[in-house]
Amino acid sequence: MVLVHAPSCDIILWAREHRSRTRAEREVRNRRQKETLVKNGRAHGVIVYANREPVGWCQYGPREELPRIDHSRNYRGLAPTGEKEKLWRITCFVVDKNYRKGGVANTALKAVLEGIRNKGGGLVEAIPVSKTDQGPGYMYTGTVSMFQKAGFKTVGPFGTGRTTTVVMRRTI
Numbered sequence: 001m002v003l004v005h006a007p008s009c010d011i012i013l014w015a016r017e018h019r020s021r022t023r024a025e026r027e028v029r030n031r032r033q034k035e036t037l038v039k040n041g042r043a044h045g046v047i048v049y050a051n052r053e054p055v056g057w058c059q060y061g062p063r064e065e066l067p068r069i070d071h072s073r074n075y076r077g078l079a080p081t082g083e084k085e086k087l088w089r090i091t092c093f094v095v096d097k098n099y100r101k102g103g104v105a106n107t108a109l110k111a112v113l114e115g116i117r118n119k120g121g122g123l124v125e126a127i128p129v130s131k132t133d134q135g136p137g138y139m140y141t142g143t144v145s146m147f148q149k150a151g152f153k154t155v156g157p158f159g160t161g162r163t164t165t166v167v168m169r170r171t172i
């Protein structure tokens with residue numbers, strides 16, 4: 001099992017209903033909870049390799065695995081109605097600094113969409129960054145242009161401030 005997962009990284013946060021208090025607390029709790037999720041088959045992700053080394057990661061999964069956004073006030077008016085299709089979420093990317101701007105995240109996105117299609121498909125949701133002046137560290141949900149190119153459409157604005165995000169969706 002490969003865990004491409006920095007201990008203080010809050011990738012796990014998307015799978016949690018509420019946030020932990022301190023960084024140290026989060027590191028221990030994140031690793032333990034991620035390992036449990038993997039062992040229980042409740043963690044989906046794609047790892048991109050270059051020369052047999054993992055260089056990029058993208059987390060995705062069905063809504064039940066990644067429920068945090070459901071509790072956000074900004075999401076309330078944007079939640080899908082009807083609930084006919086299964087809802088999937090693509091929540092987080094991380095690419096090794098030495099491999100950035102070379103298409104690794106785009107490759108991961110393609111593979112994730114293929115994975116979702118192979119699992120029966122449904123409505124796929126992401127919250128990519130539409131604008132930021134805070135650098136690539138704040139672009140962990142991907143960029144709007146990546147998702148546009150992959151056939152996603154904007155549903156509405158989500159995050160505000162220096163880094164703005166939007167909810168985007170497409171059916172697979």
Ligand SMILES: CC(C)(COP(=O)(O)OP(=O)(O)OC[C@H]1O[C@@H](n2cnc3c(N)ncnc32)[C@H](O)[C@@H]1OP(=O)(O)O)[C@@H](O)C(=O)NCCC(=O)NCCS
Nearest residue numbers: 093094095100101102103104105106136137139140145146
């Ligand atoms: C954001 C990130 C995932 C992009 O990965 P990448 O492999 O460099 O991305 P790609 O080369 O596939 O490019 C994807 C898109 O993002 C854009 N992009 C990538 N880096 C960018 C940057 N620094 N500024 C602006 N746009 C950028 C590209 O132009 C591309 O857009 P396009 O598809 O319209 O051409 C990467 O910079 C990263 O890992 N950042 C840190 C995220 C992080 O901290 N994650 C863990 C937190 S939990």
